[in-house]
Amino acid sequence: MDWSYFFNEVMNNRDALLHGTAITFAVSLIAILAGTVLGIVIGIAVTYGNKPLRWPARLYIDIIRGTPVLVLVLATFYVSSAVGLNLTAFQAGALALTLFCASHVGEILRGALQSLSRGQIEAGRAIGLTFGGIFRYILFPQALRFALPTWITAAVEMVKASTLLSVIGVAELLLTTQQIISNNFLNMQFYLLAGVIYFLIDFAIEQVGRFIGRRLEQPTRRMV
């Protein structure tokens, strides 16, 4: 195996690889941020909403979570153009990942909120807080502590799922890798390189999550 040829090729294509990595970052970040905001709304609706709010939220979570991400990405891409929404591949991909992320965050938040005792809401009411106040000052801070480790896992899943956008032609890291391979046929080396880059990104997110998780754990431990 000619490794010097490989390193040469990496150097020749470093701008493309960096650009691809940047797109991967951008699309994952959009999906995580927008998906988290939407997911919080859905999580609240599914836990505390009345029937007309709870049912659509539940249905949303079940439908999106029952569909493979690849199908979601392809469906968003093709259906959006069929109904006359002219989204670019990047926009369609980001939308699909956002919808996917929101369903996960919604489910994570529901789990966290339901683990809190009902009595805390009643206590909040008793001291005259509105629901907004109860959520903001009592429920959310505790749910955050429960949900954070799973949320970090979801963030890692988003970066991993962003590879699926290569199928609809978003030039993120994986599609860039494939384009480079089609020129130099170094299949194994470049897929390995892509794997290393993805691993480093995901591993870094995981470690940051562990660190924050440990910081958040402490106050509860002291209280007990």
Added chain:
Amino acid sequence: MNYHFNFAPIFEQWPLLLSGIGLGLLLALVSIAIGSALGLVVAFASRAPNRWLRSLAFTWISILRNLPILVIVLFLFFGMPQLGLSLDKITSFIVALSLYASAYMAEVFRGGLLSVPQGLIEAGQAIGLTSFRIKRYIVLPIMFRNALPAFGNNFISLFKDTSLAATIAVPELTFYARKINSETFRVIEVWLVASLLYIVCCYAITLVLRAMEKRLVLEKA
């Protein structure tokens, strides 16, 4: 919106779609079987007395869990022939999915192992069981029972991940959906039907697993 729904071209291809989903289920079943066997070994390695064995197990889990499954699939299918290891697309996909599953299953089993009460193991030692028999008759049955819900979730994820086989032209449901999409242009219909098939299947799997859990989980005394 001026879209006229026409499901006829989709339902003409119904047998293909069904065969696709059948293949997806088969791929998921084979992969979770191999992945569980491998994951069990990794889980025991992660609790082994030997330090090197432990770090090997944790490295295995960490690497496979942090790699996108699509990269693993493409690496095995397109990259391995360069090392002289050419597998056909279905075998290569099963290997990829099994490796991926092994990391997740190892985590599941590791959690299950941690949940076995130490007192039961000591009780086994007290009545003179060998360490193999303690594992066989005490640790494993409790571990499997505790691991069952997480096992089910992983099986559903794996089933959804079989859609990625479409990228290396394995004829499962997503592959046929894309084919019908480009042949008939019944875009909305085909993706609606494909997603519904996946959702129905995932739901059916959930029901089966829940029934299994009910039979296997011990009544709390």
